[in-house]
């Protein structure tokens with residue numbers, strides 16, 4: 001399988017502080033990866049570093065074999081890295097439809113296609129960004145990344161802070177995007193078991209390094225790895 005994204009021995013941080021220490025990972029065409037780990041281990045920093053938003057300290061980021069390590073975040077977005085940040089980054093003073101059409105580029109993911117994926121957004125097409133619920137904002141953030149027709153999607157805790165019913169709706173849409181549409185993705189998630197049902201592979205970080213990597217089914221079956229690295233046990237089944 002050919003790789004969409006290759007992260008090679010990446011070290012990065014903020015100011016002088018090192019947050020990532022030699023992280024390597026690969027995402028193949030059509031593959032979805034769960035990026036897991038306890039709070040503060042470097043999951044967001046990994047996605048931000050792939051986008052070029054942290055201080056680069058070593059290593060490389062390759063997109064379909066092309067070294068993008070020296071590109072600006074904007075150039076990386078145009079090159080095909082779709083970023084859905086934790087804070088969602090939608091325009092609050094534009095309508096839902098304007099938020100989508102102002103960034104759309106030609107390709108598989110059109111306005112109609114994202115409305116098909118998120119019918120709620122079609123219903124709210126005339127509402128302003130600041131009139132949306134948290135779940136709708138998250139859907140809009142994903143829709144905006146999709147209409148850029150990226151080669152890979154980076155989703156940073158897409159279900160954080162949302163009501164359980166919305167979490168299910170969002171996870172259903174993410175499953176369709178990665179499973180049925182074959183979009184490559186890295187998904188940072190707190191609910192390990194829920195996301196492992198959707199993803200193909202998984203990587204666990206601890207203190208800025210990769211401590212486990214393998215297939216999602218293998219991690220689901222590895223009670224020891226789940227307990228050691230994620231604190232997921234019989235007493236606390238996350239998801």
Ligand SMILES: Nc1ncnc2c1ncn2[C@@H]1O[C@H](COP(=O)(O)OP(=O)(O)OP(=O)(O)O)[C@@H](O)[C@H]1O
Nearest residue numbers: 014017018019037038039040041042043044045046
């Ligand atoms: N803007 C920043 N400036 C300085 N240090 C930061 C910044 N953002 C994160 N850090 C530090 O980098 C380390 C990794 O943080 P990061 O947010 O990547 O972890 P995370 O695994 O995504 O955690 P969480 O699940 O809490 O979001 C932490 O020690 C954190 O305090």
